[in-house]
Amino acid sequence: MFSALLKRELMVARRNWIGIVIPLFFFVMVVSLFPFGVSPEAPTLQKIAPGIIWVAALLATLLSLEQFYRSDYQDGSLEQTLLIAGPTQVASAKILAHWLLTGLPLVIISPLLGILMQINHGFTDSTHTWVLMLSLLLGTPTLCLIGAIGMSLALAANRNGMLVAILVLPLYVPILIFGTSTVTASLENFSYNGQLAILAALLMIALVVSPFAAGRALKISVS
Amino acid sequence: MASRWRWFHQLGSPKWFFEKSSKWLPWIWAGTLILLGIGLYYSLWASPIEARQGQGHTVRIMYIHVPAAALSMVGYVIMAIASIIGLVWKMKVAFAASRAIAPIGAAMTFIALFTGAVWGKPTWGTWWEWDARLTSELLLLFLYLGFIALHSSFAERAKADKAASVLAIVGVINVPIIYFSVKWWNTLHQGYSVTQKGALAPEFQVPLFIMIGAFYLMFIGLVIMRLRVEILMREQKSRWVAEWAAGQNGHK
Numbered sequence: 001m002f003s004a005l006l007k008r009e010l011m012v013a014r015r016n017w018i019g020i021v022i023p024l025f026f027f028v029m030v031v032s033l034f035p036f037g038v039s040p041e042a043p044t045l046q047k048i049a050p051g052i053i054w055v056a057a058l059l060a061t062l063l064s065l066e067q068f069y070r071s072d073y074q075d076g077s078l079e080q081t082l083l084i085a086g087p088t089q090v091a092s093a094k095i096l097a098h099w100l101l102t103g104l105p106l107v108i109i110s111p112l113l114g115i116l117m118q119i120n121h122g123f124t125d126s127t128h129t130w131v132l133m134l135s136l137l138l139g140t141p142t143l144c145l146i147g148a149i150g151m152s153l154a155l156a157a158n159r160n161g162m163l164v165a166i167l168v169l170p171l172y173v174p175i176l177i178f179g180t181s182t183v184t185a186s187l188e189n190f191s192y193n194g195q196l197a198i199l200a201a202l203l204m205i206a207l208v209v210s211p212f213a214a215g216r217a218l219k220i221s222v223s
Numbered sequence: 224m225a226s227r228w229r230w231f232h233q234l235g236s237p238k239w240f241f242e243k244s245s246k247w248l249p250w251i252w253a254g255t256l257i258l259l260g261i262g263l264y265y266s267l268w269a270s271p272i273e274a275r276q277g278q279g280h281t282v283r284i285m286y287i288h289v290p291a292a293a294l295s296m297v298g299y300v301i302m303a304i305a306s307i308i309g310l311v312w313k314m315k316v317a318f319a320a321s322r323a324i325a326p327i328g329a330a331m332t333f334i335a336l337f338t339g340a341v342w343g344k345p346t347w348g349t350w351w352e353w354d355a356r357l358t359s360e361l362l363l364l365f366l367y368l369g370f371i372a373l374h375s376s377f378a379e380r381a382k383a384d385k386a387a388s389v390l391a392i393v394g395v396i397n398v399p400i401i402y403f404s405v406k407w408w409n410t411l412h413q414g415y416s417v418t419q420k421g422a423l424a425p426e427f428q429v430p431l432f433i434m435i436g437a438f439y440l441m442f443i444g445l446v447i448m449r450l451r452v453e454i455l456m457r458e459q460k461s462r463w464v465a466e467w468a469a470g471q472n473g474h475k
Contacts, residue, residue, distance in 0.1 A: 015254060071290050149393055157376035167390060171363040171397050174404035198407075202400070213267045213393055220385040 002086050002093060008081075009068070009097035016067065020101045023064035027106055030056040031113045044119040048134070050183035051115035052153050056113075057106050057136060058172055060145040063152040064102040068094055068096055073155045079222045087215030095148045095211060103140030110136050119187070135182040138177050139197040143204075145210035147169050152217035175202060234358040235314040237454045238463045244447050249443040258437035262286065265430035286431055290438035292335035295363060296398075298442065299330030302370070303395035306388030316450075318384035319457060321391060323373060323449035327442065329367035336360055355406035362401050364396045381458065 013020055034052050035045060072078040081090050114120065114129045150168035157163055182195040233239045266286035272279055301326040309317035339357065340350045351357065370387050379381035458464045 020426070045414060066260055089365055104447060153373060153390055154376070156379075156386070158378060159375065161432070163376055166365075167369045170362045170369065170401070171393070174397070174400050177404045179410040182461050198404075205396075205400075209393070213389060217386065220382060220389065223385075 005093035019067045023060040026173040027060040042121040091214035092211040139179040140213040145206040148214040155221040246475040254441040262433035288338040290435045294331035306391040332364040
């Protein structure tokens with residue numbers, strides 16, 4: 001059942017592929033604004049790089065939420081899927097599809113942003129790029145999981161877009177803190193295992209709580 | 224067994240609560256006024272000023288700041304508990320209560336932040352510091368505002384109740400996470416803590432406890448008043464509300 005739901009989500013997304021690509025463009029464009037806005041010098045960019053890349057990833061995840069939920073809700077197919085499968089399952093399929101099509105691509109193109117933000121400036125190897133990718137790999141699933149709760153709650157509301165951001169952003173703060181501090185610790189030659197472990201722990205908590213909560217929220221929205 | 228839980232079922236009846244709470248309110252307000260009177264006298268006039276840290280009279284801000292901060296957090300927890308009760312037992316009064324608490328809790332959070340800033344300027348030399356407590360208090364304010372925003376965005380009240388309740392519960396899981404993450408984040412950069420407390424001398428402690436008691440009673444009183452309005456709005460089509468309204472008009 002779960003794989004059928006997931007397959008459906010992926011198929012819908014493939015037919016609307018431009019909606020998947022736009023958050024990635026957004027991710028790259030937002031990051032590339034900062035050299036213009038702050039300073040194009042490598043040491044400055046390197047210093048702000050972890051925060052900028054992480055904030056951009058967070059906003060890109062937030063932006064892409066809409067298309068995985070909104071149209072399904074509006075054309076009634078969400079109600080139909082909830083009739084044939086449990087709410088937790090439906091929510092899990094949506095969350096996994098969202099991460100596969102937004103979170104994972106963000107992780108994959110993050111080295112490009114590392115280069116744009118001069119993250120390896122002054123170093124001979126590319127350790128920091130790997131650390132950045134690893135932190136995003138552990139952090140973006142949590143972003144998708146928490147975002148799913150906010151999005152599902154806001155589905156039936158009159159306002160959209162901004163409302164989801166207001167609900168979800170305070171909950172994103174811990175992930176942002178530890179995601180950024182992982183990369184910063186690596187740049188300052190400190191150990192970053194602790195921060196990665198906390199990112200993983202947050203992911204575990206979100207994995208337990210979020211599919212259930214998002215499922216309840218979907219149920220409330222269509223009731 | 225049944226009788227032990229009777230109070231719980233009675234609380235679930237809007238009518239019962241509305242009638243009973245009108246008898247509680249005078250006592251609660253009387254208690255609030257007495258405690259506030261004593262507490263304000265001691266805290267603003269009779270208590271000594273803090274000489275050791277050179278704070279002078281600014282230490283008196285503490286007697287407003289600490290109770291407001293305590294209630295901002297307690298209020299959120301109560302809101303979340305009410306949300307759980309509402310979702311699990313489908314209790315109308317619980318949903319109304321969580322809606323009634325939100326703005327008051329947000330106001331308490333704002334008072335705590337504002338008085339903290341005013342107190343911070345003379346003592347630390349800055350209005351704002353990205354310290355663990357300040358930051359988590361700010362995020363708490365955002366959580367309250369998110370709850371209010373979500374609740375006000377629905378046309379149907381039943382849906383708004385349930386959706387906002389889920390958010391309140393998710394938020395309360397996040398409050399300790401936010402608190403500790405911000406704390407660790409902060410200590411990664413700066414080694415000092417500005418909110419470190421020594422043991423409070425009794426001449427500060429007693430008025431502070433009186434003020435905390437006064438704030439608790441005031442909070443309960445305000446919540447009950449908002450809750451009564453909330454109940455009237457939700458039950459406006461039922462007969463007892465019509466009868467009550469007729470009685471109110473008859474008095475005039």
